[in-house]
Amino acid sequence: MGFLDPKPASRAVLDAAYASKSLETAVAGKADASVVAAKLDKTEAAATYATPATVEAQVPPLVSQAMAEDSTIADAGVTAVNNAASGLSLVQSTDPRIPRQATSVDYLYALRDSAGNLTDLAISASDGQFAQFVIDRLTTRIAKAQRTYADTTYKAGATIFPFRADTKRVAGWGSSSMEYAVYPFATLFESKGATYFNGGKAGEWGEHIVARMGAVPALLSVAGGNIPASGPVDVTASNMPIQLNMKTFSGTLNGVAGSLAYATPGKLVFTRTTSGAVTAVTPDTPLLPDAASYRDATVLLWIGKNNIGNQAGADTNVIKLTDAAFDWLAPLAKRALVLGHFADSDTPATGTKRDQILAINTAYANRYGNLYVDVSAYITSPKIWTDMSIAPTQADLDAQAIGNKAPSLSSDNSHFTDAANQAIATNLIAPRLTALGWY
Secondary structure, eight states: OOSSOOOOOSOOOOSSSSOOTTHHHIIIIIOOGGGOOOOOOHHHHHHHSOSHHHHHHHHHHHHHHHHHHOTHHHHHHHHHHHHHHTTSOOOOTTOTTSOEEOOOTTEEEEEEOTTSOEEEEEEETTTSSBOHHHHHHHHHHHHHHOOOOTTOEEEETTEEEESBOEEEEEEEEESHHHHHTHHHHHHHHHTTTOEEEEEEOTTOOHHHHHHHHTSSOOEEEEGGGEEOSSSEEEEEESSSOOOTTOOOEEEEETTEEEEEEEEETTEEEEEESSOOOOEEOOTTEEEEEGGGGGGGEEEEEEOOTTTTTTSTTHHHHHHHHHHHHHHHOOOSBOOEEEEOOOBOTTOOSSSHHHHHHHHHHHHHHHHHGGGEEOHHHHHTSTHHHHHHTOOOOHHHHHHHHTTBOOGGGBSSSSOBOHHHHHHHIIIIIHHHHHHTTOO
16 A cells, blocks of 8 residues: 555645746646746736735635546655655554553653553653652663672772772761661662661760771770770770660670670770780770771761750761761772661751751751762652542641651650651652662
């Protein structure tokens, strides 16, 4: 079958400013050179075919009439077009190789293949990004081929460090906000093929967190100046507060393996792991924690929330501790996200605590750029209600209006519900990991 059906032409344009009236006879199917008269004089032409526009208006009906009276004219046109098209790589609209646009409220734009399956060219209507199934599919492919880079090193002084962070090992460091988000955070990274270490501990201050990391080791002085051959010994720390909420952690003190724990107000205790020789320890000797092994991992930092509002100059101190933790991470190409702090549900609309949070988050944003995750902005935005499929109450909206964590997101004044932690993992951290190309 031909590419064109015989149909009357729609337009014929004469290549002249005026023409002979006998052209009507020629176009009507009676073309004969003997009947073509001489051109009209200019006066007659002006009166009859005043402009090219009038020519264009009058000729199409004449051509149509000619084609209607003699079908060979239209057939010849079809044959000419088909001959010209032969040999070209053209397909008809029914060709199954042509991708079809999918129609769905879920997609802004999507193409299906010849079998009706959605292709990777699927754009989500909710955010204008690639559909989640596309991201998941590509993530799986990339993860299978991705190196951990733990074996690629560089030397700084006498120390060997990894060049790039290990994407197969992830550590989250912080206080209760980090500790209680363990399930959604661990699930997120496990879906990327990584193991997750929960370095969060409720109630800890920033100094304890960076000491357990190894970024700013606890500087210990031992009662009597010696670690005994066995058993515990009282110690004090010159660079961190001694508090009940400090998590017990293991490490090495002057070559002796053991653990550090809270004992009584103002006193810590170091207990060696195995019996051995009495070991002298000079004042302010650093305890090198075992968890420093995560120095080359991919890291989440959420440090210092319990300092805020409870310590003079907490904003300056938390910024300093977070910067120290980030800078201590070994890889030259670090993979660390810094999570911003948020105002608790009962935080006053004005005051020192709110001012400190704002100062810390501003400093984080300025230094870390797209490595900074603005938790406060997300939990006080309308988007969180859409993401969690929750209709906010008036109390929720009032809390958001002053920048506080809303009641419907709260397990108590200071902490998120499991669902809110899941929303943070799914809608803040996961997209950032993808945008940065880490997973």
